[in-house]
Amino acid sequence: MDTFNQSSDFEEGSATHRVYRALRSMIVRGVLKPGEKLKIEGLSKRLGTGASPVREALSLLTSDSLVERIDQRGFRTAGISATNFAEILKLRCVLEDLALRESIANATQDWEERVVLAHHRMQRAQNRKTEDFEDLHKAFHMSLLSNAQSPILLQICSRLYDLNIRYRYLAGHDISYQQRDVAKEHADILAAVLALDADTASTRLLEHYKTTGAFLSGLLGDGALA
Amino acid sequence: MDTFNQSSDFEEGSATHRVYRALRSMIVRGVLKPGEKLKIEGLSKRLGTGASPVREALSLLTSDSLVERIDQRGFRTAGISATNFAEILKLRCVLEDLALRESIANATQDWEERVVLAHHRMQRAQNRKTEDFEDLHKAFHMSLLSNAQSPILLQICSRLYDLNIRYRYLAGHDISYQQRDVAKEHADILAAVLALDADTASTRLLEHYKTTGAFLSGLLGDGALA
DNA sequence: GGTGGGTCAAATCTCGATAAAAATACCGGG
DNA sequence: CCCGGTATTTTTATCGAGATTTGACCCACC
Numbered sequence: 001m002d003t004f005n006q007s008s009d010f011e012e013g014s015a016t017h018r019v020y021r022a023l024r025s026m027i028v029r030g031v032l033k034p035g036e037k038l039k040i041e042g043l044s045k046r047l048g049t050g051a052s053p054v055r056e057a058l059s060l061l062t063s064d065s066l067v068e069r070i071d072q073r074g075f076r077t078a079g080i081s082a083t084n085f086a087e088i089l090k091l092r093c094v095l096e097d098l099a100l101r102e103s104i105a106n107a108t109q110d111w112e113e114r115v116v117l118a119h120h121r122m123q124r125a126q127n128r129k130t131e132d133f134e135d136l137h138k139a140f141h142m143s144l145l146s147n148a149q150s151p152i153l154l155q156i157c158s159r160l161y162d163l164n165i166r167y168r169y170l171a172g173h174d175i176s177y178q179q180r181d182v183a184k185e186h187a188d189i190l191a192a193v194l195a196l197d198a199d200t201a202s203t204r205l206l207e208h209y210k211t212t213g214a215f216l217s218g219l220l221g222d223g224a225l226a
Numbered sequence: 227m228d229t230f231n232q233s234s235d236f237e238e239g240s241a242t243h244r245v246y247r248a249l250r251s252m253i254v255r256g257v258l259k260p261g262e263k264l265k266i267e268g269l270s271k272r273l274g275t276g277a278s279p280v281r282e283a284l285s286l287l288t289s290d291s292l293v294e295r296i297d298q299r300g301f302r303t304a305g306i307s308a309t310n311f312a313e314i315l316k317l318r319c320v321l322e323d324l325a326l327r328e329s330i331a332n333a334t335q336d337w338e339e340r341v342v343l344a345h346h347r348m349q350r351a352q353n354r355k356t357e358d359f360e361d362l363h364k365a366f367h368m369s370l371l372s373n374a375q376s377p378i379l380l381q382i383c384s385r386l387y388d389l390n391i392r393y394r395y396l397a398g399h400d401i402s403y404q405q406r407d408v409a410k411e412h413a414d415i416l417a418a419v420l421a422l423d424a425d426t427a428s429t430r431l432l433e434h435y436k437t438t439g440a441f442l443s444g445l446l447g448d449g450a451l452a
Numbered sequence: 453g454g455t456g457g458g459t460c461a462a463a464t465c466t467c468g469a470t471a472a473a474a475a476t477a478c479c480g481g482g
Numbered sequence: 483c484c485c486g487g488t489a490t491t492t493t494t495a496t497c498g499a500g501a502t503t504t505g506a507c508c509c510a511c512c
Contacts, residue, residue: 014297014495016285039463050497052278055465059242059282063289065378071240072503074464087376094324150313152291156382240465265493276467281495298473300494 015049020057022047027066027077028162030169038067038075064159066166082220085167089213092160096141096209097202099157102148104198111147112194118143119190126183134165140186144193144205167216180211241275246283248273253292253303254388256395264293264301290385292392308446311393315439318386322435323428325383328374330424337373338420344369345416352409360391366412370419370431393442406437 012018023043026032043054058075061067067075103111118140125133138161145157185208192201249269252258269280284301287293293301329337348362364387371383411434418427 016495017297040465041463051464052281052496055278056282056285056495059285060289063286065381071243072464073505083375087378091376091379094320098320149309150317152313152386153317155291160378242465266495267493276465277494278466298494299475 015053016056019043019047019049019053020060023054023057023061024064024066024162027061028166028169030166032077034077034080034170036077038077040074065163080167080170080220082217085164085213085217085220088160088163088167089209089217092157092164092209093206095153095157095160096145097206099145099148099150099153100193100202100205101198102150103145104147104193104196104201106147106149107196108147114146115140115143115190115193119186122186123183138162138165144189144201167220168212171216171219241279242282245269245273245275245279246286249280249283249287250290250292250388253287254392254395256392258303260303260306260396262303264303266300291389306393306396306446308443311390311439311443311446314386314389314393315435315443318383318390318435319432321379321383321386322371323432325371325374325376325379326419326428326431327424328376329371330373330419330422330427332373332375333422334373340372341366341369341416341419345412348412349409364388364391370415370427393446394438397442397445 013021023032032038038058040051040054040058044051047054058067058069062069062075066078068078069075118136122133122136122140125136138158141161142154142158145154148154185204189201189204189208192204195201249258258264264284266277266280266284270277273280284293284295288295288301292304294304295301344362344366348359348366350356351359351362364384367387368380368384371380374380411430415427415430415434418430421427
Protein backbone atom coordinates (compact mmCIF):
# COMPACT_ATOMS: atom_id res chain seq x y z
CA MET A 1 0.00 0.00 0.00
CA ASP A 2 2.85 2.37 0.74
CA THR A 3 4.26 2.91 -2.70
CA PHE A 4 7.27 5.19 -2.68
CA ASN A 5 7.33 7.18 -5.88
CA GLN A 6 10.98 7.93 -6.19
CA SER A 7 10.44 10.65 -8.79
CA SER A 8 9.06 13.07 -6.20
CA ASP A 9 6.22 13.50 -3.81
CA PHE A 10 3.60 13.66 -6.53
CA GLU A 11 1.33 11.41 -4.54
CA GLU A 12 -1.77 13.51 -4.46
CA GLY A 13 -4.61 12.92 -6.87
CA SER A 14 -5.34 9.99 -9.11
CA ALA A 15 -2.70 8.20 -11.09
CA THR A 16 -3.97 9.82 -14.25
CA HIS A 17 -3.58 13.28 -12.78
CA ARG A 18 -0.10 12.57 -11.52
CA VAL A 19 0.99 11.24 -14.87
CA TYR A 20 -0.57 14.25 -16.54
CA ARG A 21 1.37 16.68 -14.43
CA ALA A 22 4.58 14.73 -14.76
CA LEU A 23 4.36 14.46 -18.53
CA ARG A 24 3.39 18.06 -19.00
CA SER A 25 6.32 19.15 -16.92
CA MET A 26 8.65 16.90 -18.88
CA ILE A 27 7.43 18.25 -22.20
CA VAL A 28 7.42 21.90 -21.19
CA ARG A 29 10.89 21.61 -19.69
CA GLY A 30 12.23 19.88 -22.74
CA VAL A 31 13.05 16.57 -21.07
CA LEU A 32 10.94 15.08 -23.82
CA LYS A 33 12.11 16.72 -27.00
CA PRO A 34 9.87 18.17 -29.71
CA GLY A 35 8.58 15.56 -32.11
CA GLU A 36 9.78 12.71 -29.93
CA LYS A 37 7.82 9.50 -30.13
CA LEU A 38 6.02 8.69 -26.91
CA LYS A 39 5.69 4.98 -26.45
CA ILE A 40 3.10 3.94 -23.93
CA GLU A 41 5.02 1.06 -22.44
CA GLY A 42 8.17 3.07 -21.97
CA LEU A 43 6.36 5.87 -20.18
CA SER A 44 4.43 3.40 -18.04
CA LYS A 45 7.60 1.89 -16.68
CA ARG A 46 9.30 5.24 -16.37
CA LEU A 47 6.44 6.62 -14.30
CA GLY A 48 5.70 3.44 -12.41
CA THR A 49 2.10 3.00 -13.46
CA GLY A 50 -0.09 1.16 -15.94
CA ALA A 51 -0.84 1.96 -19.53
CA SER A 52 -4.33 3.32 -18.99
CA PRO A 53 -3.40 6.41 -16.97
CA VAL A 54 -0.59 7.20 -19.39
CA ARG A 55 -2.91 6.92 -22.33
CA GLU A 56 -5.48 9.13 -20.68
CA ALA A 57 -2.92 11.74 -19.70
CA LEU A 58 -1.61 11.84 -23.25
CA SER A 59 -5.14 12.41 -24.49
CA LEU A 60 -5.45 15.39 -22.20
CA LEU A 61 -2.12 16.78 -23.32
CA THR A 62 -3.28 16.47 -26.89
CA SER A 63 -5.98 19.02 -26.15
CA ASP A 64 -3.33 21.27 -24.66
CA SER A 65 -1.44 21.14 -27.96
CA LEU A 66 1.56 19.74 -26.19
CA VAL A 67 1.14 16.28 -27.70
CA GLU A 68 0.08 15.24 -31.16
CA ARG A 69 -1.88 12.13 -31.79
CA ILE A 70 -2.00 10.12 -34.96
CA ASP A 71 -4.83 7.66 -34.99
CA GLN A 72 -3.68 4.10 -34.63
CA ARG A 73 -0.13 5.33 -34.66
CA GLY A 74 0.36 6.59 -31.16
CA PHE A 75 1.50 9.86 -29.65
CA ARG A 76 4.43 12.21 -30.05
CA THR A 77 5.32 15.52 -28.49
CA ALA A 78 4.26 18.58 -30.45
CA GLY A 79 6.77 19.94 -32.90
CA ILE A 80 8.19 23.43 -32.79
CA SER A 81 8.67 26.05 -35.46
CA ALA A 82 9.25 29.76 -35.82
CA THR A 83 5.75 30.29 -37.18
CA ASN A 84 4.21 28.38 -34.31
CA PHE A 85 6.12 30.49 -31.84
CA ALA A 86 5.14 33.69 -33.58
CA GLU A 87 1.51 32.68 -33.45
CA ILE A 88 1.65 31.93 -29.75
CA LEU A 89 3.28 35.27 -29.06
CA LYS A 90 0.74 37.17 -31.10
CA LEU A 91 -2.24 35.49 -29.48
CA ARG A 92 -0.79 36.04 -26.07
CA CYS A 93 -0.45 39.75 -26.72
CA VAL A 94 -4.07 40.02 -27.77
CA LEU A 95 -5.57 37.84 -25.07
CA GLU A 96 -3.47 38.91 -22.12
CA ASP A 97 -4.11 42.53 -23.01
CA LEU A 98 -7.80 41.77 -22.91
CA ALA A 99 -7.60 39.84 -19.66
CA LEU A 100 -5.34 42.33 -17.93
CA ARG A 101 -7.60 45.26 -18.71
CA GLU A 102 -10.64 43.44 -17.44
CA SER A 103 -8.74 42.30 -14.39
CA ILE A 104 -7.79 45.86 -13.56
CA ALA A 105 -11.30 47.12 -14.28
CA ASN A 106 -12.61 44.70 -11.66
CA ALA A 107 -9.89 45.54 -9.17
CA THR A 108 -10.51 44.60 -5.56
CA GLN A 109 -8.35 44.74 -2.50
CA ASP A 110 -8.23 40.99 -2.29
CA TRP A 111 -6.96 40.72 -5.85
CA GLU A 112 -4.30 43.37 -5.33
CA GLU A 113 -3.03 41.48 -2.34
CA ARG A 114 -2.86 38.26 -4.33
CA VAL A 115 -0.80 40.02 -6.98
CA VAL A 116 1.59 41.51 -4.48
CA LEU A 117 2.03 38.18 -2.79
CA ALA A 118 2.65 36.35 -6.04
CA HIS A 119 5.21 38.94 -7.01
CA HIS A 120 7.01 38.68 -3.73
CA ARG A 121 7.26 34.92 -3.93
CA MET A 122 8.57 35.06 -7.45
CA GLN A 123 11.07 37.74 -6.51
CA ARG A 124 12.41 35.75 -3.62
CA ALA A 125 12.75 32.63 -5.74
CA GLN A 126 14.65 34.61 -8.34
CA ASN A 127 17.07 36.03 -5.82
CA ARG A 128 17.76 32.65 -4.32
CA LYS A 129 17.69 30.98 -7.70
CA THR A 130 15.49 28.23 -6.35
CA GLU A 131 14.10 25.50 -8.48
CA ASP A 132 10.51 26.66 -8.45
CA PHE A 133 11.08 30.07 -9.96
CA GLU A 134 9.38 29.19 -13.21
CA ASP A 135 6.25 27.97 -11.47
CA LEU A 136 6.08 31.12 -9.41
CA HIS A 137 6.74 33.20 -12.48
CA LYS A 138 3.72 31.69 -14.11
CA ALA A 139 1.73 32.17 -10.93
CA PHE A 140 2.63 35.86 -10.92
CA HIS A 141 1.62 36.41 -14.50
CA MET A 142 -1.61 34.51 -14.07
CA SER A 143 -2.40 36.41 -10.89
CA LEU A 144 -2.29 39.63 -12.89
CA LEU A 145 -5.05 38.29 -15.12
CA SER A 146 -6.89 36.34 -12.48
CA ASN A 147 -9.36 39.05 -11.66
CA ALA A 148 -10.88 39.01 -15.12
CA GLN A 149 -14.20 37.28 -14.55
CA SER A 150 -13.63 35.01 -17.49
CA PRO A 151 -12.54 31.46 -16.71
CA ILE A 152 -12.37 30.39 -20.34
CA LEU A 153 -10.10 33.27 -21.23
CA LEU A 154 -7.87 32.49 -18.29
CA GLN A 155 -7.62 28.87 -19.30
CA ILE A 156 -6.59 29.86 -22.79
CA CYS A 157 -3.97 32.23 -21.42
CA SER A 158 -2.65 29.53 -19.15
CA ARG A 159 -2.26 27.12 -22.02
CA LEU A 160 -0.60 29.69 -24.20
CA TYR A 161 1.77 30.47 -21.37
CA ASP A 162 2.84 26.83 -21.23
CA LEU A 163 3.28 26.63 -24.96
CA ASN A 164 5.38 29.77 -24.85
CA ILE A 165 7.55 28.89 -21.91
CA ARG A 166 8.39 25.62 -23.56
CA TYR A 167 10.33 27.55 -26.15
CA ARG A 168 12.17 29.39 -23.41
CA TYR A 169 13.20 26.15 -21.79
CA LEU A 170 14.30 24.78 -25.11
CA ALA A 171 16.51 27.83 -25.55
CA GLY A 172 18.17 27.08 -22.25
CA HIS A 173 18.31 29.08 -19.06
CA ASP A 174 21.82 30.34 -19.08
CA ILE A 175 21.31 32.51 -22.11
CA SER A 176 21.76 36.21 -22.28
CA TYR A 177 18.08 36.71 -21.85
CA GLN A 178 18.55 36.74 -18.13
CA GLN A 179 20.96 39.66 -18.39
CA ARG A 180 18.03 41.89 -19.05
CA ASP A 181 16.74 43.34 -15.85
CA VAL A 182 13.71 41.11 -15.76
CA ALA A 183 13.14 41.88 -12.11
CA LYS A 184 12.74 45.55 -12.90
CA GLU A 185 10.34 44.80 -15.72
CA HIS A 186 8.21 42.77 -13.36
CA ALA A 187 8.33 45.48 -10.72
CA ASP A 188 7.29 48.10 -13.26
CA ILE A 189 4.38 45.99 -14.39
CA LEU A 190 3.35 45.43 -10.80
CA ALA A 191 3.50 49.16 -10.08
CA ALA A 192 1.31 50.04 -13.03
CA VAL A 193 -1.17 47.34 -12.09
CA LEU A 194 -1.41 48.50 -8.50
CA ALA A 195 -1.88 52.05 -9.77
CA LEU A 196 -4.79 50.61 -11.78
CA ASP A 197 -3.27 52.21 -14.87
CA ALA A 198 -4.46 49.73 -17.47
CA ASP A 199 -2.79 51.35 -20.47
CA THR A 200 0.64 51.52 -18.90
CA ALA A 201 0.34 48.07 -17.39
CA SER A 202 -0.69 46.53 -20.67
CA THR A 203 2.03 48.31 -22.60
CA ARG A 204 4.68 47.14 -20.17
CA LEU A 205 3.37 43.59 -20.07
CA LEU A 206 3.28 43.27 -23.82
CA GLU A 207 6.70 44.84 -24.12
CA HIS A 208 7.93 42.30 -21.63
CA TYR A 209 6.63 39.51 -23.85
CA LYS A 210 7.75 40.98 -27.12
CA THR A 211 11.30 41.54 -25.95
CA THR A 212 11.64 37.94 -24.87
CA GLY A 213 9.82 36.89 -28.00
CA ALA A 214 12.08 38.76 -30.36
CA PHE A 215 15.08 37.21 -28.69
CA LEU A 216 13.77 33.67 -28.95
CA SER A 217 12.55 34.33 -32.45
CA GLY A 218 16.12 35.12 -33.40
CA LEU A 219 17.31 31.79 -32.08
CA LEU A 220 14.58 29.96 -33.97
CA GLY A 221 15.39 31.77 -37.18
CA ASP A 222 19.00 30.72 -36.89
CA GLY A 223 17.88 27.15 -36.52
CA ALA A 224 19.64 26.94 -33.19
CA LEU A 225 16.67 25.11 -31.73
CA ALA A 226 15.88 22.86 -34.66
CA MET B 227 -10.31 -5.15 -48.00
CA ASP B 228 -11.50 -1.80 -49.20
CA THR B 229 -13.18 0.50 -46.72
CA PHE B 230 -16.02 2.70 -47.81
CA ASN B 231 -15.15 6.26 -47.01
CA GLN B 232 -18.48 7.84 -46.44
CA SER B 233 -18.77 10.79 -44.12
CA SER B 234 -21.94 9.36 -42.62
CA ASP B 235 -20.14 6.13 -41.92
CA PHE B 236 -19.43 6.14 -38.23
CA GLU B 237 -17.14 3.18 -38.52
CA GLU B 238 -14.02 5.01 -39.56
CA GLY B 239 -11.28 5.78 -37.14
CA SER B 240 -10.51 4.19 -33.83
CA ALA B 241 -13.19 3.39 -31.30
CA THR B 242 -11.95 6.25 -29.17
CA HIS B 243 -12.41 8.71 -31.99
CA ARG B 244 -15.86 7.42 -32.83
CA VAL B 245 -16.98 7.65 -29.24
CA TYR B 246 -15.52 11.13 -29.02
CA ARG B 247 -17.52 12.34 -31.99
CA ALA B 248 -20.66 10.60 -30.83
CA LEU B 249 -20.48 12.00 -27.32
CA ARG B 250 -19.63 15.49 -28.45
CA SER B 251 -22.58 15.45 -30.78
CA MET B 252 -24.86 14.19 -28.04
CA ILE B 253 -23.74 16.88 -25.63
CA VAL B 254 -23.84 19.73 -28.11
CA ARG B 255 -27.26 18.69 -29.34
CA GLY B 256 -28.59 18.41 -25.84
CA VAL B 257 -29.28 14.68 -25.91
CA LEU B 258 -27.16 14.60 -22.78
CA LYS B 259 -28.42 17.40 -20.62
CA PRO B 260 -26.28 19.97 -18.82
CA GLY B 261 -24.94 18.70 -15.54
CA GLU B 262 -26.03 15.16 -16.28
CA LYS B 263 -23.96 12.42 -14.71
CA LEU B 264 -22.07 10.38 -17.27
CA LYS B 265 -21.65 6.83 -16.09
CA ILE B 266 -19.01 4.89 -17.89
CA GLU B 267 -20.81 1.60 -18.01
CA GLY B 268 -24.03 3.10 -19.30
CA LEU B 269 -22.25 4.90 -22.12
CA SER B 270 -20.21 1.83 -22.98
CA LYS B 271 -23.32 -0.23 -23.57
CA ARG B 272 -25.12 2.59 -25.29
CA LEU B 273 -22.30 3.06 -27.74
CA GLY B 274 -21.42 -0.60 -28.05
CA THR B 275 -17.82 -0.42 -26.96
CA GLY B 276 -15.59 -0.95 -23.96
CA ALA B 277 -14.90 1.34 -21.05
CA SER B 278 -11.45 2.47 -22.12
CA PRO B 279 -12.47 4.35 -25.27
CA VAL B 280 -15.34 6.00 -23.41
CA ARG B 281 -13.04 7.14 -20.67
CA GLU B 282 -10.51 8.48 -23.11
CA ALA B 283 -13.15 10.32 -25.11
CA LEU B 284 -14.49 11.90 -21.94
CA SER B 285 -11.01 13.08 -21.09
CA LEU B 286 -10.77 14.79 -24.45
CA LEU B 287 -14.16 16.40 -24.02
CA THR B 288 -13.03 17.71 -20.67
CA SER B 289 -10.41 19.79 -22.43
CA ASP B 290 -13.12 21.07 -24.76
CA SER B 291 -15.04 22.31 -21.72
CA LEU B 292 -17.99 20.17 -22.70
CA VAL B 293 -17.47 17.73 -19.86
CA GLU B 294 -16.41 18.33 -16.28
CA ARG B 295 -14.37 15.89 -14.35
CA ILE B 296 -14.26 15.47 -10.63
CA ASP B 297 -11.37 13.41 -9.45
CA GLN B 298 -12.43 10.01 -8.26
CA ARG B 299 -16.03 10.93 -8.84
CA GLY B 300 -16.43 10.52 -12.56
CA PHE B 301 -17.64 12.78 -15.32
CA ARG B 302 -20.65 14.93 -15.95
CA THR B 303 -21.62 17.23 -18.79
CA ALA B 304 -20.69 20.86 -18.35
CA GLY B 305 -23.25 23.05 -16.72
CA ILE B 306 -24.79 26.11 -18.32
CA SER B 307 -25.38 29.60 -17.04
CA ALA B 308 -26.07 33.06 -18.29
CA THR B 309 -22.61 34.26 -17.32
CA ASN B 310 -20.98 31.35 -19.09
CA PHE B 311 -22.93 32.10 -22.23
CA ALA B 312 -22.09 35.79 -22.05
CA GLU B 313 -18.41 34.95 -21.75
CA ILE B 314 -18.50 32.68 -24.76
CA LEU B 315 -20.24 35.32 -26.82
CA LYS B 316 -17.79 38.00 -25.83
CA LEU B 317 -14.74 35.92 -26.57
CA ARG B 318 -16.16 34.86 -29.88
CA CYS B 319 -16.65 38.47 -30.88
CA VAL B 320 -13.05 39.31 -30.09
CA LEU B 321 -11.45 36.24 -31.59
CA GLU B 322 -13.56 35.85 -34.69
CA ASP B 323 -13.06 39.50 -35.46
CA LEU B 324 -9.35 38.92 -35.26
CA ALA B 325 -9.45 35.77 -37.35
CA LEU B 326 -11.79 37.16 -39.97
CA ARG B 327 -9.64 40.22 -40.56
CA GLU B 328 -6.52 38.15 -40.92
CA SER B 329 -8.34 35.74 -43.17
CA ILE B 330 -9.43 38.55 -45.45
CA ALA B 331 -6.00 40.11 -45.37
CA ASN B 332 -4.56 36.85 -46.71
CA ALA B 333 -7.29 36.42 -49.29
CA THR B 334 -6.59 34.05 -52.13
CA GLN B 335 -8.72 32.78 -54.96
CA ASP B 336 -8.70 29.29 -53.50
CA TRP B 337 -10.00 30.53 -50.17
CA GLU B 338 -12.75 32.60 -51.76
CA GLU B 339 -13.91 29.55 -53.63
CA ARG B 340 -13.99 27.51 -50.45
CA VAL B 341 -16.12 30.15 -48.79
CA VAL B 342 -18.57 30.33 -51.69
CA LEU B 343 -18.85 26.57 -51.76
CA ALA B 344 -19.43 26.31 -48.04
CA HIS B 345 -22.09 28.97 -48.25
CA HIS B 346 -23.84 27.24 -51.10
CA ARG B 347 -23.96 23.93 -49.29
CA MET B 348 -25.32 25.53 -46.16
CA GLN B 349 -27.89 27.43 -48.15
CA ARG B 350 -29.13 24.34 -49.88
CA ALA B 351 -29.37 22.44 -46.62
CA GLN B 352 -31.37 25.27 -45.11
CA ASN B 353 -33.83 25.35 -47.98
CA ARG B 354 -34.35 21.63 -47.88
CA LYS B 355 -34.24 21.59 -44.09
CA THR B 356 -31.94 18.62 -44.15
CA GLU B 357 -30.47 17.13 -41.06
CA ASP B 358 -26.91 18.30 -41.59
CA PHE B 359 -27.64 22.02 -41.69
CA GLU B 360 -25.93 22.70 -38.41
CA ASP B 361 -22.75 20.98 -39.47
CA LEU B 362 -22.69 22.92 -42.71
CA HIS B 363 -23.46 26.11 -40.82
CA LYS B 364 -20.39 25.59 -38.73
CA ALA B 365 -18.39 24.70 -41.82
CA PHE B 366 -19.42 27.99 -43.41
CA HIS B 367 -18.47 30.08 -40.44
CA MET B 368 -15.17 28.29 -40.04
CA SER B 369 -14.43 28.68 -43.72
CA LEU B 370 -14.68 32.43 -43.31
CA LEU B 371 -11.89 32.30 -40.75
CA SER B 372 -9.95 29.46 -42.29
CA ASN B 373 -7.58 31.66 -44.22
CA ALA B 374 -6.10 33.16 -41.11
CA GLN B 375 -2.72 31.49 -40.89
CA SER B 376 -3.22 30.70 -37.25
CA PRO B 377 -4.17 27.12 -36.41
CA ILE B 378 -4.33 27.73 -32.68
CA LEU B 379 -6.72 30.63 -33.10
CA LEU B 380 -8.90 28.56 -35.40
CA GLN B 381 -9.01 25.73 -32.92
CA ILE B 382 -10.11 28.10 -30.19
CA CYS B 383 -12.81 29.54 -32.43
CA SER B 384 -14.00 26.08 -33.31
CA ARG B 385 -14.33 25.15 -29.66
CA LEU B 386 -16.12 28.34 -28.80
CA TYR B 387 -18.48 27.71 -31.68
CA ASP B 388 -19.41 24.35 -30.23
CA LEU B 389 -19.90 25.78 -26.77
CA ASN B 390 -22.10 28.47 -28.22
CA ILE B 391 -24.20 26.32 -30.49
CA ARG B 392 -24.96 24.07 -27.58
CA TYR B 393 -27.00 26.85 -26.06
CA ARG B 394 -28.87 27.25 -29.31
CA TYR B 395 -29.78 23.59 -29.38
CA LEU B 396 -30.88 23.75 -25.79
CA ALA B 397 -33.20 26.60 -26.70
CA GLY B 398 -34.79 24.42 -29.34
CA HIS B 399 -34.98 24.78 -33.07
CA ASP B 400 -38.55 25.79 -33.59
CA ILE B 401 -38.16 29.08 -31.80
CA SER B 402 -38.71 32.50 -33.23
CA TYR B 403 -35.02 32.90 -33.84
CA GLN B 404 -35.46 31.28 -37.19
CA GLN B 405 -37.98 33.91 -38.18
CA ARG B 406 -35.16 36.33 -38.56
CA ASP B 407 -33.87 36.29 -42.10
CA VAL B 408 -30.76 34.39 -41.24
CA ALA B 409 -30.18 33.52 -44.85
CA LYS B 410 -29.91 37.17 -45.74
CA GLU B 411 -27.52 37.82 -42.89
CA HIS B 412 -25.30 35.06 -44.16
CA ALA B 413 -25.51 36.35 -47.70
CA ASP B 414 -24.57 39.85 -46.55
CA ILE B 415 -21.59 38.54 -44.64
CA LEU B 416 -20.52 36.53 -47.64
CA ALA B 417 -20.81 39.57 -49.92
CA ALA B 418 -18.68 41.73 -47.65
CA VAL B 419 -16.09 38.99 -47.34
CA LEU B 420 -15.86 38.49 -51.09
CA ALA B 421 -15.54 42.24 -51.49
CA LEU B 422 -12.60 41.95 -49.08
CA ASP B 423 -14.20 44.66 -46.98
CA ALA B 424 -12.96 43.61 -43.57
CA ASP B 425 -14.70 46.30 -41.56
CA THR B 426 -18.13 45.64 -43.02
CA ALA B 427 -17.68 41.88 -42.89
CA SER B 428 -16.62 41.96 -39.27
CA THR B 429 -19.42 44.29 -38.29
CA ARG B 430 -22.01 42.08 -39.94
CA LEU B 431 -20.56 38.89 -38.52
CA LEU B 432 -20.51 40.24 -35.00
CA GLU B 433 -23.98 41.66 -35.38
CA HIS B 434 -25.08 38.23 -36.51
CA TYR B 435 -23.71 36.75 -33.31
CA LYS B 436 -24.92 39.45 -30.99
CA THR B 437 -28.47 39.30 -32.26
CA THR B 438 -28.66 35.57 -31.67
CA GLY B 439 -26.83 36.06 -28.42
CA ALA B 440 -29.21 38.68 -27.09
CA PHE B 441 -32.12 36.43 -27.89
CA LEU B 442 -30.67 33.41 -26.14
CA SER B 443 -29.53 35.57 -23.29
CA GLY B 444 -33.13 36.55 -22.74
CA LEU B 445 -34.16 32.93 -22.48
CA LEU B 446 -31.40 32.23 -20.01
CA GLY B 447 -32.32 35.19 -17.90
CA ASP B 448 -35.88 33.97 -17.68
CA GLY B 449 -34.60 30.65 -16.49
CA ALA B 450 -36.33 28.95 -19.40
CA LEU B 451 -33.29 26.79 -19.94
CA ALA B 452 -32.48 25.99 -16.35
C1' DG C 453 19.45 -3.26 -60.00
C1' DG C 454 15.11 -1.68 -58.69
C1' DT C 455 10.30 -2.71 -57.67
C1' DG C 456 6.45 -5.16 -55.51
C1' DG C 457 4.39 -8.35 -52.47
C1' DG C 458 4.39 -11.14 -48.40
C1' DT C 459 5.98 -12.21 -43.74
C1' DC C 460 7.17 -10.98 -39.03
C1' DA C 461 8.06 -8.17 -35.02
C1' DA C 462 6.60 -4.18 -32.42
C1' DA C 463 3.39 -1.03 -30.85
C1' DT C 464 -1.22 0.50 -30.40
C1' DC C 465 -5.87 -0.12 -29.16
C1' DT C 466 -9.42 -2.55 -26.91
C1' DC C 467 -11.55 -5.55 -23.70
C1' DG C 468 -12.95 -7.80 -19.28
C1' DA C 469 -11.85 -8.25 -14.57
C1' DT C 470 -10.13 -6.60 -10.10
C1' DA C 471 -9.31 -3.24 -6.48
C1' DA C 472 -10.31 1.18 -4.52
C1' DA C 473 -13.39 4.77 -3.57
C1' DA C 474 -17.83 7.06 -2.99
C1' DA C 475 -22.81 7.01 -2.57
C1' DT C 476 -26.64 4.83 -0.53
C1' DA C 477 -29.26 2.19 2.68
C1' DC C 478 -29.64 0.46 7.20
C1' DC C 479 -29.79 0.43 12.15
C1' DG C 480 -29.22 1.47 16.97
C1' DG C 481 -29.00 5.28 20.19
C1' DG C 482 -30.25 9.84 21.76
C1' DC D 483 -38.59 11.57 15.49
C1' DC D 484 -33.97 12.68 14.15
C1' DC D 485 -28.97 11.87 14.03
C1' DG D 486 -24.44 9.49 13.55
C1' DG D 487 -21.97 5.61 12.40
C1' DT D 488 -21.65 1.20 9.96
C1' DA D 489 -22.61 -2.15 6.20
C1' DT D 490 -23.98 -2.73 1.54
C1' DT D 491 -24.11 -1.43 -3.09
C1' DT D 492 -22.93 1.19 -6.89
C1' DT D 493 -19.38 3.42 -9.59
C1' DT D 494 -14.90 4.70 -10.62
C1' DA D 495 -10.00 3.94 -11.57
C1' DT D 496 -6.50 0.75 -12.64
C1' DC D 497 -4.33 -3.29 -14.29
C1' DG D 498 -2.77 -7.05 -17.43
C1' DA D 499 -3.72 -9.75 -21.44
C1' DG D 500 -5.52 -10.43 -26.19
C1' DA D 501 -6.70 -8.62 -30.84
C1' DT D 502 -5.49 -5.35 -34.74
C1' DT D 503 -2.84 -2.41 -37.04
C1' DT D 504 1.40 -0.57 -38.51
C1' DG D 505 6.14 -0.42 -40.35
C1' DA D 506 10.22 -2.82 -41.64
C1' DC D 507 12.68 -6.43 -43.61
C1' DC D 508 13.57 -9.85 -46.91
C1' DC D 509 13.03 -12.40 -50.95
C1' DA D 510 11.22 -13.30 -55.38
C1' DC D 511 10.50 -11.31 -59.77
C1' DC D 512 10.65 -8.03 -63.57
